[in-house]
Amino acid sequence: HLLQMWTNGINEASKMALRAWERETGIELVQINGQRRYGGPPPGWVGGPPPAGTEVYIARLPQDVYENTLIPLFESVGKLYEFRLMMTFSGLNRGFAYAMYTSLQDARNAIATFHRFQVREGCAIVVCWSTQKSELIVNGLDVSVSQQELEAVLQMVTEGILSVTLHASPCQRPAKLAVLKYRSHEAAALAKKALMEGKLRLRGAGMRVDWLDPQLKQKLRLWEEEPSSSWVHRGKSLAVPRPAALLPSLQDVLECLNILCWRHHLRTPLFVTKCVQVNADGWQRFWYQVVIPGYRVPISGFTWVLQDRQGQSEHEKAKVAAALHILRVLGESL
Numbered sequence: 638h639l640l641q642m643w644t645n646g647i648n649e650a651s652k653m654a655l656r657a658w659e660r661e662t663g664i665e666l667v668q669i670n671g672q673r674r675y676g677g678p679p680p681g682w683v684g685g686p687p688p689a690g691t692e693v694y695i696a697r698l699p700q701d702v703y704e705n706t707l708i709p710l711f712e713s714v715g716k717l718y719e720f721r722l723m724m725t726f727s728g729l730n731r732g733f734a735y736a737m738y739t740s741l742q743d744a745r746n747a748i749a750t751f752h753r754f755q756v757r758e759g760c761a762i763v764v765c766w767s768t769q770k771s772e773l774i775v776n777g778l779d780v781s782v783s784q785q786e787l788e789a790v791l792q793m794v795t796e797g798i799l800s801v802t803l804h805a806s807p808c809q810r811p812a813k814l815a816v817l818k819y820r821s822h823e824a825a826a827l828a829k830k831a832l833m834e835g836k837l838r839l840r841g842a843g844m845r846v847d848w849l850d851p852q853l854k855q856k857l858r859l860w861e862e863e864p865s866s867s868w869v870h871r872g873k874s875l876a877v878p879r880p881a882a883l884l885p886s887l888q889d890v891l892e893c894l895n896i897l898c899w900r901h902h903l904r905t906p907l908f909v910t911k912c913v914q915v916n917a918d919g920w921q922r923f924w925y926q927v928v929i930p931g932y933r934v935p936i937s938g939f940t941w942v943l944q945d946r947q948g949q950s951e952h953e954k955a956k957v958a959a960a961l962h963i964l965r966v967l968g969e970s971l
Contacts, residue, residue, distance in 0.1 A: 923939065
């Protein structure tokens with residue numbers, strides 16, 4: 638009872654204005670699974686749903702803005718088939734929504750009119766095409782978890798799953814990550830919510846769930862390569878990167894690192910590399926330091942690289958080795 642009183646008191650004036658608007662317009666809003674929905678279809682609709690590509694994604698909404706402001710605003714440029722506002726437990730919105738129009742032209746008008754529109758002074762919103770994502774990524778799986786075991790767990794708590802693919806994790810080793818493909822965006826969104834709220838564990842591993850980034854999807858094959866080897870040099874075992882022919886490009890690794898930093902609200906990493914030793918057989922030892930604005934400490938270390946004629950400079954190879962190390966460190970600490 639006290640919890641209900643607390644949630645009702647948050648943003649009370651705006652909630653009262655929303656209820657008054659619902660009474661005046663007769664519009665019915667249905668809240669289920671963390672979202673509040675209008676339409677789908679709207680009153681008086683005849684026929685099937687609109688074609689694919691008529692939904693827009695709305696982001697950076699002030700959390701105390703509701704449908705009594707948003708629906709009239711977005712209906713001013715075209716007829717809405719459905720409007721979905723993502724909600725928190727306390728009754729604030731989660732900062733984003735989806736508006737599906739009855740025609741492609743109406744959706745195009747909404748993007749042209751409302752992208753960077755200020756719904757409130759200093760609050761410019763983002764409006765773009767909805768990507769209709771249907772794939773999730775699950776990080777933090779124990780290396781011993783099998784595909785059959787994971788599928789059995791997922792089928793118990795989610796619906797509409799089409800495939801499960803396991804990969805070695807590029808950010809946290811030894812560990813695995815899984816790519817889950819669902820039959821629709823809605824099925825994937827509901828699965829994401831269920832998995833995040835359920836805090837499911839497999840063999841003591843806490844699963845972290847997010848949408849699969851298209852760039853990361855393209856890079857997964859890259860990370861299936863064997864990890865760095867231990868090379869013996871002058872009787873000593875030295876941790877060195879793989880030969881240049883097997884190393885990923887600096888651009889590929891930095892893209893993955895930037896994606897990971899962005900997801901954890903960190904800024905672009907800054908690299909410093911310095912050659913501290915050169916051997917007669919071509920091996921060079923580099924010291925590196927990486928500063929990530931927003932992360933608690935700089936990360937530094939040493940790596941060996943080999944001179945060759947493959948076009949990649951020794952400093953670039955040192956940055957690749959450093960970036961791979963940072964991916965592992967961040968995967969373990971975030």
